[in-house]
Amino acid sequence: MIGLVLRRLLASIPTLLAVILLSFVLMRFAPGSPFDGERPLDPETRAALDAAYGLDQPIPVQLGRYLLHLAHGDFGPSLVYRDFTVTDLIHSGLPVSLTIGGLALISALGGGIMFGLMAVLRPDGPLDRGLMLSMTLLTALPTFVTGPVLALVFALWLGWLPVAGWAAGAPRYLVLPVLALALPSMGAVAKLTRAGLAQVMEQDHIRAARARGKTGWRLISHHALRPALLPVVSYAGPAAAGLLTGAVVIETVFALPGLGRYVVQGALNRDYPLVLGVVTLYAALIILFNLLADILYGWLDPRVRG
Amino acid sequence: MTSVFRYHGLRVEIAGRAVVQSLDLAIAPGECVALVGESGSGKSQSWMAPFGLSPGIASGEAWLCGEALVGRDEADRSRLRARHVGFVFQQPLTSLSPHLTIAAHLEEAFTQAGGARPDRATLAAALSEVGIDQPQDRLRQFPHRLSGGQRQRVMIAMAIAHQPALLIADEPTTALDATLRREVMAMLTNLCRKRGMAMLLISHDLASVADAADRLIIMRQGEMVEQGPTRDVIAHPGSAYGRDLLAAAPRLDGPAPHRPAIGALLLEARDIAVSFPHPGWRRGRLQAVDQATLTVHEGEALAIVGGSGSGKSTLARAIARLGPCDAGEVSWRGLPLPPRDRIRPAERAGFQPVFQDPVASLDPRWRVADIIAEPARHLGSGVSQQHILAAMAECDLEPMLADRRPHELSGGQAQRVAIARALITDPAMLILDEATSALDVLVAGRVLDLLARLQRERQLALLMITHDLAVARRLCHRILVMDHGRIIEQGDTESLIRSPQTDITRQLVAASH
Numbered sequence: 001m002i003g004l005v006l007r008r009l010l011a012s013i014p015t016l017l018a019v020i021l022l023s024f025v026l027m028r029f030a031p032g033s034p035f036d037g038e039r040p041l042d043p044e045t046r047a048a049l050d051a052a053y054g055l056d057q058p059i060p061v062q063l064g065r066y067l068l069h070l071a072h073g074d075f076g077p078s079l080v081y082r083d084f085t086v087t088d089l090i091h092s093g094l095p096v097s098l099t100i101g102g103l104a105l106i107s108a109l110g111g112g113i114m115f116g117l118m119a120v121l122r123p124d125g126p127l128d129r130g131l132m133l134s135m136t137l138l139t140a141l142p143t144f145v146t147g148p149v150l151a152l153v154f155a156l157w158l159g160w161l162p163v164a165g166w167a168a169g170a171p172r173y174l175v176l177p178v179l180a181l182a183l184p185s186m187g188a189v190a191k192l193t194r195a196g197l198a199q200v201m202e203q204d205h206i207r208a209a210r211a212r213g214k215t216g217w218r219l220i221s222h223h224a225l226r227p228a229l230l231p232v233v234s235y236a237g238p239a240a241a242g243l244l245t246g247a248v249v250i251e252t253v254f255a256l257p258g259l260g261r262y263v264v265q266g267a268l269n270r271d272y273p274l275v276l277g278v279v280t281l282y283a284a285l286i287i288l289f290n291l292l293a294d295i296l297y298g299w300l301d302p303r304v305r306g
Numbered sequence: 307m308t309s310v311f312r313y314h315g316l317r318v319e320i321a322g323r324a325v326v327q328s329l330d331l332a333i334a335p336g337e338c339v340a341l342v343g344e345s346g347s348g349k350s351q352s353w354m355a356p357f358g359l360s361p362g363i364a365s366g367e368a369w370l371c372g373e374a375l376v377g378r379d380e381a382d383r384s385r386l387r388a389r390h391v392g393f394v395f396q397q398p399l400t401s402l403s404p405h406l407t408i409a410a411h412l413e414e415a416f417t418q419a420g421g422a423r424p425d426r427a428t429l430a431a432a433l434s435e436v437g438i439d440q441p442q443d444r445l446r447q448f449p450h451r452l453s454g455g456q457r458q459r460v461m462i463a464m465a466i467a468h469q470p471a472l473l474i475a476d477e478p479t480t481a482l483d484a485t486l487r488r489e490v491m492a493m494l495t496n497l498c499r500k501r502g503m504a505m506l507l508i509s510h511d512l513a514s515v516a517d518a519a520d521r522l523i524i525m526r527q528g529e530m531v532e533q534g535p536t537r538d539v540i541a542h543p544g545s546a547y548g549r550d551l552l553a554a555a556p557r558l559d560g561p562a563p564h565r566p567a568i569g570a571l572l573l574e575a576r577d578i579a580v581s582f583p584h585p586g587w588r589r590g591r592l593q594a595v596d597q598a599t600l601t602v603h604e605g606e607a608l609a610i611v612g613g614s615g616s617g618k619s620t621l622a623r624a625i626a627r628l629g630p631c632d633a634g635e636v637s638w639r640g641l642p643l644p645p646r647d648r649i650r651p652a653e654r655a656g657f658q659p660v661f662q663d664p665v666a667s668l669d670p671r672w673r674v675a676d677i678i679a680e681p682a683r684h685l686g687s688g689v690s691q692q693h694i695l696a697a698m699a700e701c702d703l704e705p706m707l708a709d710r711r712p713h714e715l716s717g718g719q720a721q722r723v724a725i726a727r728a729l730i731t732d733p734a735m736l737i738l739d740e741a742t743s744a745l746d747v748l749v750a751g752r753v754l755d756l757l758a759r760l761q762r763e764r765q766l767a768l769l770m771i772t773h774d775l776a777v778a779r780r781l782c783h784r785i786l787v788m789d790h791g792r793i794i795e796q797g798d799t800e801s802l803i804r805s806p807q808t809d810i811t812r813q814l815v816a817a818s819h
Binding site: 001003004203204205207208209210211212213214215222223226227298300301302303304305 | 357359380381384385387388389391393395397400401402403404405406414415418419448450461464585586587588589
């Protein structure tokens with residue numbers, strides 16, 4: 001398995017390079033520059049700024065330089081948030097995004113798998129139908145609806161939880177954003193678990209286990225659950241990367257100092273190093289989580305290991 | 307003597323339709339009774355429904371070790387199943403949970419009737435008893451690392467681990483290749499004798515259970531047509547259906563069938579080699595076929611025979627340009643055949659395949675007429691309605707089936723559709739990959755008759771992949787035996803069967819008698 005991990009990590013280097021190259025080139029082709037403001041700068045200042053950040057060099061040279069710095073772990077300076085490097089910004093935003101996203105991921109998986117199991121215990125019963133209907137609703141509702149609604153009900157009307165803010169990660173402040181972020185994924189996980197279980201329960205090895213006297217919960221937990229979770233894992237890999245690297249909408253609704261807003265602001269401001277840095281991080285996380293998903297696959301279904 | 311298992315007037319209904327009607331049955335301790343019938347005869351429903359293992363609803367009387375099965379709730383039935391019965395199913399490949407080790411499976415089986423948790427040595431001994439070598443290593447492995455035969459042995463070890471009074475084996479050897487069938491059936495019989503266990507055997511193949519069963523019950527369309535001691539039924543079958551079942555299985559003895567004359571050289575394959583990467587996370591490659599050379603003449607039937615995993619299907623697919631081919635040359639009527647990604651439609655039209663699983667090889671959403679017409683649309687110059695109906699008639703398919711879809715066909719009909727589809731381009735050769743082994747004995751016999759007729763009437767060459775020498779003998783001029791990817795023996799059918807030169811061939815011959 002160590003061999004597999006090493007091979008996959010090596011194979012991910014060209015993928016990462018391709019992502020960086022593509023984002024680099026795309027951004028340079030987009031009109032505008034980081035120094036375009038309300039008022040045009042005079043040409044001398046503009047030239048001086050371009051020279052200071054190396055923007056006067058040909059694009060291949062800039063790209064080469066960027067990669068060289070990146071190899072040293074240096075994402076470069078932010079062009080808009082002066083006095084901050086991109087590394088500083090990621091340092092301040094990533095922990096917030098990781099906390100919110102990680103908790104949301106755990107709730108989505110835990111809640112989703114639990115609801116999926118509850119639904120499948122009595123297939124086509126009222127509980128099954130009710131749960132699956134609400135899960136479909138959850139996946140359908142966008143976070144810019146559920147976020148404000150949650151804040152309205154639990155913060156403004158009931159007054160149980162704060163409306164917004166971070167407060168250095170105090171638990172009370174985490175509940176609503178985590179919930180709002182987790183709900184759509186939870187719906188998807190529940191539906192995938194339900195469908196996976198329903199399919200596995202039809203298989204020969206389940207009938208063989210029933211013939212040996214296994215029924216109910218023990219049959220499901222011992223013989224059906226692991227193979228049934230395969231589709232959940234292939235969904236959760238990429239979804240995890242998305243949850244962890246910052247949900248722009250949730251961060252905006254709940255005024256959280258996470259990574260998501262840097263992506264949006266960076267792109268609007270043509271803050272090339274900031275966008276590249278966040279995109280590179282995002283790509284690396286996706287690769288990492290897909291690798292984790294593959295390893296989990298091997299645990300859930302040993303046939304994958306060969 | 308009291309019975310271990312007894313039915314009186316058992317009836318099973320599925321969705322209001324009776325699939326088993328007034329079945330009587332009694333199995334004494336240590337006795338082996340076989341239920342024989344073609345698919346759809348209700349033989350499987352007759353045991354699954356009373357045990358609550360199928361959606362069928364059982365009524366009448368069913369007694370297991372003095373306890374009633376009919377009318378009990380799921381908890382009771384599951385307790386009765388676990389305590390008194392061991393089950394062996396037809397599908398050894400899929401009846402073990404893929405994510406649990408062999409040891410976990412066996413542990414569950416040992417404890418299912420309330421027994422103590424067994425130690426490692428007990429588990430290993432249980433595997434040895436069913437003829438699995440290196441039991442200590444096997445215990446740690448997952449099911450997919452074991453062959454089909456080994457998995458079926460594990461299923462048997464599990465079925466007897468809790469010392470049940472009754473063993474129910476539903477087509478326990480049907481999915482295995484011919485050599486293994488005999489061994490596994492003999493092992494089941496021995497285990498039952500040794501432990502005084504009663505056994506209910508279910509099979510479509512009368513010949514396969516004849517040695518094991520003390521008594522036979524022949525079922526047809528949910529009703530018992532004949533029953534009695536095995537020896538009497540086989541010597542003097544009392545019903546026409548029983549006689550058909552007995553006569554259906556192809557045999558190695560008896561007069562050689564007439565085989566049509568052979569023409570010019572049609573296909574020549576030289577030094578074919580195929581390898582696959584190891585599945586999953588392991589590295590390296592597996593040599594599936596190595597240096598295989600063969601020829602087929604016009605009108606000639608050649609059988610490639612071997613156990614599962616011997617590379618026979620891979621070789622046929624490489625030659626037919628349907629699967630990968632790493633090395634070697636194939637020529638068709640003297641001209642080299644391009645590899646599969648460059649082969650032209652006109653070249654493909656000359657040889658057409660028929661696969662093992664008749665239903666899976668037909669697109670479920672298509673009508674029969676479209677399925678049959680498809681090769682001609684892609685490979686030939688188009689096809690008319692008369693052309694399709696003629697191909698159907700040639701394969702004994704009624705014209706009214708043209709508008710049906712595959713799920714509305716029986717297994718035999720579906721395989722006839724696959725054969726009609728293969729014939730529509732007017733090929734000179736058919737490639738038959740275990741084309742009859744998924745079918746019941748009776749149905750398979752009729753499909754073999756059809757192939758023999760086509761062979762005669764069309765001067766059709768056949769490349770036939772099978773694990774069963776008796777099936778090969780029914781049609782083929784020559785036989786080629788494969789083992790571990792190599793051709794280890796070949797020759798004229800009758801002399802190869804009469805004087806086999808290698809151990810593998812001898813085993814295949816013994817298995818078909």
